[in-house]
Amino acid sequence: MVEYEAKEAIVAEQFFQIVVDYIALWGYTGIAIGMALESACIPVPSELIFGFAGYLVYLGRLDFTMSVVAGVTGGLIGSIAAYLVGFYGGQPFVTKYGKYLFLSKKHVDTAQKWFDRYGLKATFFSRLLPVVRTFISLPAGFAKVNLGKFILYTLLGSIPWTVTLIYAGQVLGENWRKLNSMGHEASLVVVAMLVAAAGYYFWKNRTQSDQN
Helix, strand or coil, X not given: CHHHHHHHHHHHHHHHXXXXXXXXXXXXXXXXXXXXXXXXXXXXXXXXXXXXXXXHHHHCCCCHHHXXXXXXXXXXXXXXXXXXXXXXXXHHHHHHHHHHHCCCHHHHHHHHHHHHHHHHHHHHXXXXXXXXXXXXXXXXXXXXXXXXXXXXXXXXXXHHHHHHHHHHHHHHXXXXXXXXXXXXXXXXXXXXXXXXXXXXXXXXXXXXXXXC
């Protein structure tokens, strides 16, 4: 068991290095493709993609805004692809052929529960949640929700996640790999940061309003 886990860790590290090398070579295109794969339910950690993108911004090799645009664009393309699989294939198709498309039934079921509970709104706030953000497009497709609204909610949910992670990678600089080592815990940190920022924004506006 220990030997198997060690081999699995080595394979994962080799895969992560390939992703990093590809982004280093192709820049914004690499970021977009990596996020398209992640949002299309392929297990490519967004923490890895955005963490390294932020590091390249730190080095001055990439522009922060362009990196965000590439990440959001790639994520949207992948999300639409997953949505279309759900829309035209439906649950029977994903259940039957999902294993050939790297789709974990457990993860799809988790995303389905979130969508059943919150509907289209889940495609917005679930972008900040581990696992669910990757698979939420499938149940949206199953339900055949309006594509325009799906795209809008996906964009609105993806932007804060993308901006925060790339910025974190930039701030960490040489230590950017801490984001990837944190894994899903990075999502909790991002959510906490966004909640704190929103709370400060509303507090500041209210204070200014009371003073006026």
